[in-house]
Amino acid sequence: MATHRFNETIPSELDAAERIQDRIIALLEQEGFSAREVFGMRLALEEAIVNAIKHGNRMDPGKTVRIQCEVDPTRVYVEVEDQGPGFNPIDIPDPTAVENLEKPGGRGIMLMRAFMTRVEYVGKGNQVLLEKVRDPSES
Amino acid sequence: MAAGQRRLDIEDAGDVTIARFVDKKILEENNIQVIGNQLYGLIEEDGRKKIVLDFSNVEYLSSAALGKLITLNNKVKSAKGKLRLCGIRPDIYEVFAITKLNTVFDIKPDRDQALAGF
Numbered sequence: 001m002a003t004h005r006f007n008e009t010i011p012s013e014l015d016a017a018e019r020i021q022d023r024i025i026a027l028l029e030q031e032g033f034s035a036r037e038v039f040g041m042r043l044a045l046e047e048a049i050v051n052a053i054k055h056g057n058r059m060d061p062g063k064t065v066r067i068q069c070e071v072d073p074t075r076v077y078v079e080v081e082d083q084g085p086g087f088n089p090i091d092i093p094d095p096t097a098v099e100n101l102e103k104p105g106g107r108g109i110m111l112m113r114a115f116m117t118r119v120e121y122v123g124k125g126n127q128v129l130l131e132k133v134r135d136p137s138e139s
Numbered sequence: 140m141a142a143g144q145r146r147l148d149i150e151d152a153g154d155v156t157i158a159r160f161v162d163k164k165i166l167e168e169n170n171i172q173v174i175g176n177q178l179y180g181l182i183e184e185d186g187r188k189k190i191v192l193d194f195s196n197v198e199y200l201s202s203a204a205l206g207k208l209i210t211l212n213n214k215v216k217s218a219k220g221k222l223r224l225c226g227i228r229p230d231i232y233e234v235f236a237i238t239k240l241n242t243v244f245d246i247k248p249d250r251d252q253a254l255a256g257f
Binding site for chain 2: 018035036039042043046047050095096101102103104105106107108110111114
């Protein structure tokens, strides 16, 4: 069973974020993940990596984001680590609460959780682990 | 792509303005900013009150794009206008449903139904 693995450090630039997302998505497509799984993975990667660049590193060109990725035919595992101070996801208010529904921010983590099998913030909260276990009924 | 590039096709149908997204992905921050500015301009500069946003080309969007849509919806409401969304494919509709934004926005299946009775 083929496992694709890589570990890459990217600058805090949105173009670099898009390129690495495309690289991971190409591996999912190569392994035959369903269109829905690919959609969810792209969304989760976008949220995790853009959060790392914008909120973690605050677009500081002197800081980088480390991305570790493993893709095999049964699962995708991605770690995204920024060089920011970290945060506690419990501090993010529920964006679906009535008082927050019309506020523009705060939905990224919720979307990651909805589309991934596991989303975990570790350490001081500057590292997020994303795991998607393939659903055999979808492929 | 240049930041100033047009991101929306604008069309008028009577007193309704239809804005169709040109991009397949509404993800990248600069693009979202350009789209937001073009949409806000429809309300704030052109004084349009009824806007249909056509998503039929859109395959991906991010939470940053949702944020822009919410701000637009709030601007439309404060200008006493109305906003409807249409042509949203099932994957993206799920994003609206997860975040409960399907209860905030007036969403119609297609352009004809969005224009009906608007």
